[in-house]
Amino acid sequence: MGRSPCCDKAELKKGPWTPEEDQKLLAYIEEHGHGSWRSLPEKAGLQRCGKSCRLRWTNYLRPDIKRxxxxxxxxxxxxxxxxxxxxxxxAIATHLPKRTDNEIKNYWNTHLKKRLVKMGIDPVTHKNKNETLSSTTGQSKNAATLSHMAQWESARLEAEARLARESKLLHLQHYQNNNLNKSAPQQHCFTHKTSTNWTKPNEGNGDQQLESPTSTMTFSENLLMPLGIPTDSRNRNNNNESTEIPAMIEFAVSSSTSSDVSLVKEHEHDWIRQINCPTEGIGEGFTSLLLGDSVGRSLPTGKNEATVAGAGVVNESEYNYYEDNKNYWNSILNLVDSSPSDSATMF
DNA sequence: AATGCGTACAACCGCCGTCTC
DNA sequence: AGAGACGGCGGTTGTACGCAT
Known part of the structure; x- marks a missing residue:
């Protein structure tokens, strides 16, 4: 029954990784793929737990990480x-290519969370704290809205996970069919072209020519497009102009099976409807987050230039970025709420 | 120069769902 | 069927570093 224990914890090293350990891990994965994390440390000559190796790889050594x-x-x-x-x-990391969930989490906790707090925004609800305190009756609605959003997103993630599993199976079958003659089964976890010049993630120019489809979810390249991980996030609209298509939209458009769509549809209208009501619920807080002083360093006020606490001056490109964001969320809402009679404009 | 404090982030911990035997 | 390992995830901690005093 079951399996043998993962590792003998008594003899394992903990704490910061040395360059030598990194090199061993990199060299092994480069040659063999990671395979079973459990057996990797012994094969690679590391006195580490497989879990530690996996974390070191996914959060630091992976070649497709942008730092x-x-x-x-x-x-x-x-x-x-x-x-x-x-x-x-x-889930957030899947929409930020080349960033790990750990890095995003750290960045949120050390930078963004504090910034929002300083600006009077509740980092949990993303609402202005004054609004939160002043509207006791609105609290239940806010909670309901959040709940609906969570349901909707859960459904989406569930569908996403199912698709990932299915695609992984397909990819595996495809791989096996194409590799019957190869002797050693290799993990296809990443593609690395420069086999000799590994650079540490902190080094280099950030545009390393290392190709890897590996996300924190370890998808094959076949999965990246439907899941919206931007192998190429540029898309063409009707006028053949290049437009940025939000990842979630890509997902919704290209990857949902009919059952997935119905799963998502079960939840979407409730919170979309509430978001459309700008005077209550999360829509208000979210709008104020984007429009108001919360992320004001990239948003213009009525004046020519806006300076916001510790932020600096807003320039034209930042203003354009804001416009892009506005379109981004309107696009999400318009797309998700596909009913032609409903125009889901929240900004 | 020494000390204290705050910050940033790599790494660990523990939980949970899935998978394997 | 179910025990237990695996892999993924989010929360937390430890420590190195920079800055102020």
Whole structure:
């Protein structure tokens, strides 16, 4: 019954990884793929638990990780997604290419959360704290709205997970069919072209030519497009103009099976309807988050230039970015709520 | 120069759903 | 069927670092 224990914890090393350990892990995965994490440390000559190896790989050594400062756009995305998903870092990370859930989580806790608090925004509800305190009757509605949003997003994630499983199976079958003649079964967890010049994630120019479809969810490349992980997030509209299609929209458009759609549809209208009512519920808080002083450093006021606490001056590109974001969320709402009679404009 | 404090982030911990035997 | 390992996830902690005093 069951399996043998993962590792003999008594002899395992803990704490920070040394460059030598990193090198061993990298070299092993480069050659063999990670395979079973449980057996990896022994094969790679590491005195580490498999779990520790996996974390080191996924959070630090993976070649497709972008490190360093988060851009304003990334910050906005995190805030927006956090408002929608809460502390579901892995889900948020799937919409931020090359960022790990751990990194996003850390960044939220050390930067964004504090920034929102300073601005008087509740980092949990994303509502202005004054509004939260003043509207006791609105609290239940807010909770209901959040609940509906959570239901909707849960349904979406459920469908996403199912699709991932199905696609993984398909991909595995495809891989097996194409590799019957190969002797050693290799993990296809990433594709790495430069086999000799590994650079540590903190090094290099951030545009390393390392191709890897590996996300924190370890999808194959076949999965990235339907799940909206931007292998190429550019899309064309009717006028053949390049437009940024939000990841969630891509997902909704291209990957939902009929059952998935119905699953999602069960929940979507309730909270969309509530979001459409701008005087109550999360819509208000969210709108104020995006329009008001919360992320004001990238938003213009009525004046030529706006300076916000610790933020600096808003320039034209930032204003355009705001406009993009406005369109982003309107697009999400319009797409999700596909009924032509309902125009889901919240900004 | 020494000390204290705050910040950032890598790494660990524990839980949970899934999978394997 | 069910025990137990695996892998993923979110929360928390430990520690290195920078800055102020």
């Amino acid at each position: 360093g400062k988060f851009t304003v756009q990334e910050e906005q995305t995190i805030i927006q997604l956090h408002a929608l998903l809460g502390n579901r870092w892995s």
